[in-house]
Amino acid sequence: MNILIDLGHPAHVHLYKNFYFEAKERGHNIFVTVKEIPSAIRLLDAYGIKYIVIGKKGKTKIGKFIKQIWFDLRTIWIVIRYRIDIGLGSSITTTHVSLVTAMKSIIFDDDDDDVQPLFVKFAHPFATELLSPDALRGNRGRVDTIFYPAYHEIAYLHPSRFNPDPGILDRAGIKKGDPYFILRFNQFLAHHDYNVDGLTLQQKEKLINVLLPHGRVFVTTESESDHxxxxxxxxxxxxxxxxxxxxxxLFLGDSQTMSSEASVLGTPSIRCNSLVGRISSLNEQEKKYGLCFGFKPEDLENMLSKIIELLANQNLREEWEVKRDNMLKDKFDLSGFMLWFVENYPASKEYRNDRTIFKQKEITE
Incomplete structure (x- = not known):
């Protein structure tokens, strides 16, 4: 089978990397397209994944629209040339191309409809199949959406897929047992990030000053003002x-994806942005499993109080391991499901009505 994976975000590299390698091992021909995103390309190079760059993203709404036409045309050429059977991804491009070629588009989307109205309008109606986490039930307008028990981050952080490397502590200059905190600050430039606010520079400084007496602070940021x-x-x-x-x-910041990654890994996470309360997967992680906490920027003082409360908990790691285990009992290995779904398509779409047709062992053995 000839399969195309279209990547539009660095997180998509992680999301589809296990599918990529396992599908190749099983004899499928895999082609990867990616926007000109330096962080995504660095990851692809690091993992040894071959790719085709199809262009830079636009920065304005008009720019994004014009670029989308180019992405569609470039990808149509690739699909025809390599006779692609199935297009896999989380992008508008894949859905558009499936409209005018023989390729079927299988889209994995974990964002709520009201959070990403442009993607809902210009991608959902054209996807051959739309798949989303169970947490989004009731928040998805497309009635034939196929729901599954997992988060996107489980595709690459499930215990069967990921083993943490303790050697990272030495490479980061940290002694075993010394506490440290990771802070992630977004730039909010994606199509679904319009009118989304994160932490201000002053709030970031205040957050760091609260944490410094309790351990080392590490920052990863997209914002140029955070120099x-x-x-x-x-x-x-x-x-x-x-x-x-x-x-x-602890993990702290205004990133959705990395907050969810922390939850799946069993690391307490606190996020602060104006989308808090609107992301179903994160709401489930917070309300059902108690793995993370969300605060809006105007609620900073309560967020700082929660941080102090967590730092005072002497059994924090042990409690979060139990919470993580409880969450994982309700979820499955998403990468294995992806491979099964694609290999068995179109019969696999009956999973919508009968979940017993997917058997994990058939993929993992």
Whole structure:
């Protein structure tokens, strides 16, 4: 089978990497397209994944629209040339191309409809199949959406897929047992990030000052205005970030994806942005499993109080391991499901009505 994976975000590299390698091992021809995103390309190079760059993203709404036309045309050419059977991804491009070629598009989307109205309008109606986490039931307009028990982050951080490397501590200059904190600050430039607010520079400084007496602080940021935090910047390979999150005392910031990654890894996480309360997967992690906490920027003082409360908990790691185990009991290995779904398509779409047709052992053995 000829399969195309289209990547539009660095997190997509992690999401589909296990599918990529396992599908190749099983004899499928895999082609990867990616926007010109330096962080995504660095990850692809690090993992040894071959790719085709299809262009830069636009920065304005009009720019994004014009670029989307180019992405569609470039990908149509690739699909025709390599006779692609199935397009896998989380992008608008894949859905558009499936409309005018023989390729079927299988889209994995974990964002709520009201959070990403443009993607809902320009991608959902055209996807051959749309798949989303169970947590989004009731918040998805497309009635034939196929729901599954997992988060996107489980595709690469499930215990069967990921083992933390304790050597990261030495490489980061940290002694075993010494507490440290990871802070992630977003730039909010994606199509679904319009009118989304994160932490201000002053709030970031206040957060760091609260944490410093309790351990080392490491910062990863997209914002150019955050150069004042250069002395705290994480200096590790990008492929090691998940091991670094695993051993951290707390993860904090305004990132959705990395907050969820921390939850799946069993590291307490606190996020602060104006989307708090609107992301179903994170709401489930917070309300059902108690793995994370969300605060809006205007609620900073309550967030700082929660941080102090967590730091005072002497059994924090042990409690979060139990919470993580409880969450994982309700979820499955998403990468294995992806491979099964694609290999058995179109019969696999009956999973919508009968979940017993997917048997994990058939993929993992």
């Amino acid at each position: 004042v935090f250069d002395k705290y910047r994480i200096k590790i390979d990008s492929t090691e970030i998940h091991s670094f999150i695993y051993y951290a005392k």
